[in-house]
Amino acid sequence: xxxxxxxxxxxxxxxxxxxxxxxxxxxxFSALGGPKILVHGGGNFATEMxxxxxxxxxxVDGRRITDADSLKVIxxxxxxxxxxxxxxxxxxxxxNAIGLCGADGQSIISKKREVKEIDYGFxxxxxxxxxxxxxxxxxxxxxxxxxxxxxxxxxxxLNTNGDSVASEIxxxxxxxxxxxxxxxxxxxxxxxxxxxNESVIETxxxxxxxxLLDEKIITDGMLPKLHNCFQALENGVSTIFLGNSALLQSxxxxxxxxx
Amino acid sequence: xxxxxxxxxxxxxxxxxxxxxxxxxxxxFSALGGPKILVHGGGNFATEMxxxxxxxxxxVDGRRITDADSLKVIxxxxxxxxxxxxxxxxxxxxxNAIGLCGADGQSIISKKREVKEIDYGFxxxxxxxxxxxxxxxxxxxxxxxxxxxxxxxxxxxLNTNGDSVASEIxxxxxxxxxxxxxxxxxxxxxxxxxxxNESVIETxxxxxxxxLLDEKIITDGMLPKLHNCFQALENGVSTIFLGNSALLQSxxxxxxxxx
Numbered sequence: 001x002x003x004x005x006x007x008x009x010x011x012x013x014x015x016x017x018x019x020x021x022x023x024x025x026x027x028x029f030s031a032l033g034g035p036k037i038l039v040h041g042g043g044n045f046a047t048e049m050x051x052x053x054x055x056x057x058x059x060v061d062g063r064r065i066t067d068a069d070s071l072k073v074i075x076x077x078x079x080x081x082x083x084x085x086x087x088x089x090x091x092x093x094x095x096n097a098i099g100l101c102g103a104d105g106q107s108i109i110s111k112k113r114e115v116k117e118i119d120y121g122f123x124x125x126x127x128x129x130x131x132x133x134x135x136x137x138x139x140x141x142x143x144x145x146x147x148x149x150x151x152x153x154x155x156x157x158l159n160t161n162g163d164s165v166a167s168e169i170x171x172x173x174x175x176x177x178x179x180x181x182x183x184x185x186x187x188x189x190x191x192x193x194x195x196x197n198e199s200v201i202e203t204x205x206x207x208x209x210x211x212l213l214d215e216k217i218i219t220d221g222m223l224p225k226l227h228n229c230f231q232a233l234e235n236g237v238s239t240i241f242l243g244n245s246a247l248l249q250s251x252x253x254x255x256x257x258x259x
Numbered sequence: 260x261x262x263x264x265x266x267x268x269x270x271x272x273x274x275x276x277x278x279x280x281x282x283x284x285x286x287x288f289s290a291l292g293g294p295k296i297l298v299h300g301g302g303n304f305a306t307e308m309x310x311x312x313x314x315x316x317x318x319v320d321g322r323r324i325t326d327a328d329s330l331k332v333i334x335x336x337x338x339x340x341x342x343x344x345x346x347x348x349x350x351x352x353x354x355n356a357i358g359l360c361g362a363d364g365q366s367i368i369s370k371k372r373e374v375k376e377i378d379y380g381f382x383x384x385x386x387x388x389x390x391x392x393x394x395x396x397x398x399x400x401x402x403x404x405x406x407x408x409x410x411x412x413x414x415x416x417l418n419t420n421g422d423s424v425a426s427e428i429x430x431x432x433x434x435x436x437x438x439x440x441x442x443x444x445x446x447x448x449x450x451x452x453x454x455x456n457e458s459v460i461e462t463x464x465x466x467x468x469x470x471l472l473d474e475k476i477i478t479d480g481m482l483p484k485l486h487n488c489f490q491a492l493e494n495g496v497s498t499i500f501l502g503n504s505a506l507l508q509s510x511x512x513x514x515x516x517x518x
Contacts, residue, residue, distance in 0.1 A: 052313075053311055053312065054311075072340060075340050075344070076308075076335035076339045076340045077335065077339070078339075079339045079343045080338045080339015080340060080343075081334050081335045084334050084338045084339075084360055084362060084408070085334070085416070087360075087362045087363055088362045088410055088414045088415065088416045090414075091362055091365060091410060091414040092413055092414025093414070096364065096365055097362075097363070097364075098359070098364045099359075099360070099363050100358075101346075101358070103343060103346045103347045103356075103358070104343075104346055104357040104358050105355065105357045105401055106350060106355055133399070133401075136395075140392070140395060142364055142392075154351055155347045155350040155351025156347065157343060157344070
């Protein structure tokens, strides 16, 4: 089966918020040939919904603290509204999709994050991806669409970092397929100058990565994203691409991450 | 495959609202042997959520009118919160479940209800159930858990009557399995006297059904439920059972519907 290329695509929250760009992205995703998997974030939808419901969103170091109310909102918005709407839109584009969270078919099993300095609440760190179940869907020409929710072995739903969901799925599937990982987000890739969307660094290998870390060019949200990327490359994923919604059709400059 | 008995179980909204009874029901459901499918309503969760969000729920003749806001709430609560929580609870009980709406794997294709006297809004009438896809899950020992949401061929999500979802799934699956349909709700079955929960009519066949209709013993919500039942029996479903949450373990009196 290793002769087939599997594409695991993560779409970031800010792209989902922009209706036009999101629809373009789904068209491009739908047009991709071969087996593929979509992982989505949820952007501000959960925050907005929590606000409407009178729940306060607690953040520490740019990370959401997931209390019981937040988890409820995340399951409703990411696991329900956004996930099912993506599936329906893909069906409209002729792509047979299925919307999943980690509890479905025990697809993404996690462990609740231990409380150290910060109690992140109902947050999961992924332990195991059920690659057999996911490949059984792919073999039926069905496109799995994952919201970033995992589940413990004991059946507890947990909020999970979307980038990690994508990279862990890609890692697990790489034993069966040649696997490419795509991170689509609001920028054109990893930027040499954060203020200049044209300053895309086109290729990053391990030595370039260390250089960029030393020069503090990689900061904030890009830090865990690139850390995830190199972990995935070390664990079987062949190539990783970062870029905007046009990335899937290679219409624009983007960043390619290689070992 | 017809030697296998498939159980299609619908659980009503009011049972889901009662945490203790709901957990008991899930234990009983989890303990059922053989292939099985769960279909759930959502009870007052959608109405409560709509209220919290400041949306008004419009009812005509006891039926919810599904405007765009209501549909959003239904997808969030039934398709997200309730569906994923049921799946997680089943996983906790050792049952490998998957949460689906009609858009997932094109499992339940419907048509938007035509506007005649009443415009029901975003409401679907089922046209086709994807029995091949559902049986592929059953063959993997996975339990499909359906929220009462269907999808048009054009990819539009629609609110759908939960009893109809259950009976249409049972009808479609009856070409592959001997199929039994279970309606679990807050009463002990079809009652001869609505005020007396002990007055269960234990068996209803077609002539008894006509009699009960003539005597106006079957009224309100029981009318479409029994209409669905006899349609299902005429289309391949072998037996239908109606009763409370203990029905699955045959612990209490219940109603059996036969041709």
